[in-house]
Amino acid sequence: MPGVLENSVATEVPGPLSKAAAKQLDQVFDARAVHFVVDYDKSEGTYIVDVDGNRFLDVYSQIASIPIGYNHPAAIAAAQSPEMISALVNRPAIGNFPSKVWGDILQNGLLKVAPKGLDKIFTAQSGSEANELAFKAAFMLYRRKERGEGVEWTEEEIKSCLNNSKPGSPDLAVLSFENSFHGRGFGSLSCTRSKAVHKLDIPAFNWPQAPFPARKYPLEKYEAENEAEEQRCLQAVENLITSWHCPVAALIVEPIQSEGGDNHASPAFFQGLRDLTKKHGVVMIVDEVQTGFGATGKFWGHEHFNLTSPPDMVTFSKKAQTAGYYFGDRALVPDKAYRQFNTWIGDAARVIMSKAIINEVLDKDLVAQCARVGDALYAEMEKLAQKYPEHVMNLRGKGQGTYIAFDTQDAAGLVKSMKSLGVLTGTCGLQTVRLRPMLIFEEKHIPTLIGAFDKVLGSL
């Protein structure tokens, strides 16, 4: 009975069945981060059901990665399609033996929503991989320009790279920002600056990090200070680009720093980054792994910035249910085949699912819905902030769809209490509660979320 679903929690969370299942799983597979074990057959839309029968309004969405809800009919239809079955059972090395439908799958899916100015794509399997592939394209382009167009590789380059030495393995850097998160591979992790739990004990490249604007809220009150702060950060970016021990080939930035605490900056800041990267010949990569696919009320988060020219590359994953990068400049295709390459180059099965999601999002105009519902949700959150000013601080995400967050003293405790009331939310940064509803989150779901917040905040 659509529309009548409600959240309901009858056990502690996790419940006894979840606990037992996680304990058993942990014998063979690290289960320490398990919130609860899920009965996906019973989950529907924006509600997730655990094995104890508890039903949660899911405002976390598998770490911001579920776009159109559980068991969506359009997704099920795609899963049952002959195209999907073929992609599952005949997994191709896409770079060598693409299917005859591969081009159409891209054109009618991922390329339909390509960011303005970026009409080419390379597919991947995760946000981390997408970012690293983007870095590789940027590094190869940097050296290609340095080497000169059409100049062949030298014997010294060819030999030295096998030994991880210069000049074949050059010192080149990607600049990222304090508190950023760009993934967990050795290259992407070198750009991640969020938390020690992500980085400690893992060797990293000596790459620069610039400060990201530490905005003060409410924005209206701190306009001048915030502008000065952004200027300071832009100056630091330029200083790093011009003074780092090695060339900075690329800069990577999230439209909204997500894992790092939902940190926003102004369109002017991002325009400043675009200007600086243009000025210094640095490839600008916008990491839309978490912000992409509609969550900010525009299809891509960076559309909020009205950049005078598009970023060089935009990476995506999560709600796309697949991953990769978009680009426009053909020079970002390396000079020879097999340089940007791997066995699978993504997974056609997941790209087919992405196509179904994209068409559902476009058909139902879910991005506009997200913008509309986000505005309504933000208004309710503002009331909570007024009611509980000591517990709902630095509310942010106005006009950014449902990409809403606030700071509080004990974010983990608050999220835990919300869970016990049947609402899943998430934390990020050091003291932030983040909302990451699906695109199908509607006005009718708002009272459940707000009611739970009110109850928990009122009891603090």
Next chain:
Amino acid sequence: MPGVLENSVATEVPGPLSKAAAKQLDQVFDARAVHFVVDYDKSEGTYIVDVDGNRFLDVYSQIASIPIGYNHPAAIAAAQSPEMISALVNRPAIGNFPSKVWGDILQNGLLKVAPKGLDKIFTAQSGSEANELAFKAAFMLYRRKERGEGVEWTEEEIKSCLNNSKPGSPDLAVLSFENSFHGRGFGSLSCTRSKAVHKLDIPAFNWPQAPFPARKYPLEKYEAENEAEEQRCLQAVENLITSWHCPVAALIVEPIQSEGGDNHASPAFFQGLRDLTKKHGVVMIVDEVQTGFGATGKFWGHEHFNLTSPPDMVTFSKKAQTAGYYFGDRALVPDKAYRQFNTWIGDAARVIMSKAIINEVLDKDLVAQCARVGDALYAEMEKLAQKYPEHVMNLRGKGQGTYIAFDTQDAAGLVKSMKSLGVLTGTCGLQTVRLRPMLIFEEKHIPTLIGAFDKVLGSL
């Protein structure tokens, strides 16, 4: 009509339709490495059909990654199962919200074929990712031992790692071998030593590479020299471990160096590596991305070595159609949750497919079949080597299932000629032709392969 399929080529390869499709694709997706565009609906078993209607005996198998053939009924059944549909439409963040069937999928699939002594698993999406996750586990274990069990992280560690500096981001290394291939991420690529096209222009870690035994063939003739060569290499490994500028936390090795030219070493060499890694407290990672899942006539390539104790970690991908690493020692699970973590931690859909493949391989005893067919194929290849000694050199892979290769003057030209006769083979290293049939390759397919070789070699 099963059994009556034959290869047939009616156009040049690639044919006009393949060329046109690849050209169109190349506008948006790098298609320079495309062999031909495939009609997977018409492909069946060990035969692949292109859009021009050409049918090839596939002895390359999507870069060694197709286990049981195109459109296998068991794979189709798995693709249509409710379990698969749920995994496709409800993609979980497995570490946080695993499905109630996740444990069973692992137990009845990947864990059924776990290498001896390694009863735990972490899943991934590619061989590159699997290797990097294994490196991370090894690095975290190294520092945990150094720090002391239960000792908390220091403020200095926590802060410095966010800046990619010591002590939080330590100088630690993974040792790999000359000519090895371990993937394309920034960490895995730092261990890859195969070709400049894989590595050039990409920053790399200053990690050591040891010589891999350069065996002389025929083995019977060069027994003493090969033994001395392996001793030399083992000595070099120990020297590197004890003298490198930073601690060597892990060693990674392929049972057969595959991309690097199908280079084999003896069981004694691998036992030597196991002894050295034990002696020096180095985590031994066996990269079975290409050798695993039965291709060598045993389920895991390293089973040929009768090691006195199992490797610490075994990574897999390709024929598994998913990826990850096995391990036995619980100390390889990091001290805290969320250290070895990412949003998806693999893809349950692909793990379900892996389960179906594993059960088919076990039910039909395809590993034993591969060993048997491999022996028959090797005998025929030996005849070719005797007939064309100047073109079929250093034949290798005896007793290694169908994992057979040889050197020749123009490997790429030979593979191209074979393709025009309707047989797909592959190259590796500098001058090697490699055979990578699927596990369903049978005695009946041998005459087609050998006949094509005979025709091409006879015309040189």
